[in-house]
Amino acid sequence: MSAPVTPSAAALPRPLTSRYRVDPVTTGDAAAVYRLVCDCDTAVLGHPDWSPEDVESDIGPLAGGAERAQVLVRDRDTGRVVAWWWTDPREGRAAFSADIYTEVTLPEPDGDALAGAGWAVVEGWARQWAAERGVGGTFLDVGSLHGDTAVERRLTAAGFAQVRTFWRMSGDVPPESTAAPAVPGLDIEPATDTALVHTLYEASFAGHWGHEPDSHDAS
Secondary structure: OOOOOOHHHHOOOOOOOOOEEEOOOOOHHHHHHHHHHHHHHHHOOOOOOOOOHHHHHOOOOOOOOOOOEEEEEEEOOOOOEEEEEEEEEEEOOOEEEEEEOOOOOOOOOHHHHHHHHHHHHHHHHHHHHHHHHHHOOOEOOOOOOOHHHHHHHHHHHHHOOOOOOOHHHHOOOOOOOOOOOOOOOOOOOOOOOOOHHHHHHHHHHHHHHOOOOOOOOOO
């Protein structure tokens, strides 16, 4: 991917360049990014919604090894990561997935300005990605946690509109594993055939809102 991932102070509004800088993301930044996203999630959910492994995967390259368009914003004095501008485009898809995490303890005007600058940069990356691949009808696919008023306000300011609400259910994992229940006429066994699992997954979500099929290799 040849989106402009090289850090540039021009990506920040001029009043902020004296206090913040834009840097590339490296594997050594995983702990700092994990701290940032956990702070953001905990402020809304009361607990983190990420694992360190999730972060390591999402700061890594795209499927196929292409470089991911993403940058970090740091406090110039302390070096602390205060924002992460992240993308996850997929070949063959019109949706250009992206997200922006902004430190919850920042002064509100700074957080709003950094988020606004970030979405402008991400939109530029999406336009270039689509133009290079001849993908028509490209749109930014972005989500927010219910009740995160700061993110909702910043998305609205950037021109986004809510088009769908998703509910996620969760449950406690029992301390001990249990055997699969016996179902007359069915055999239940471990899933080891990844190609078959992929086929079943795609068939299950065919026709689901916003679903765009992925190849087995990209999944």
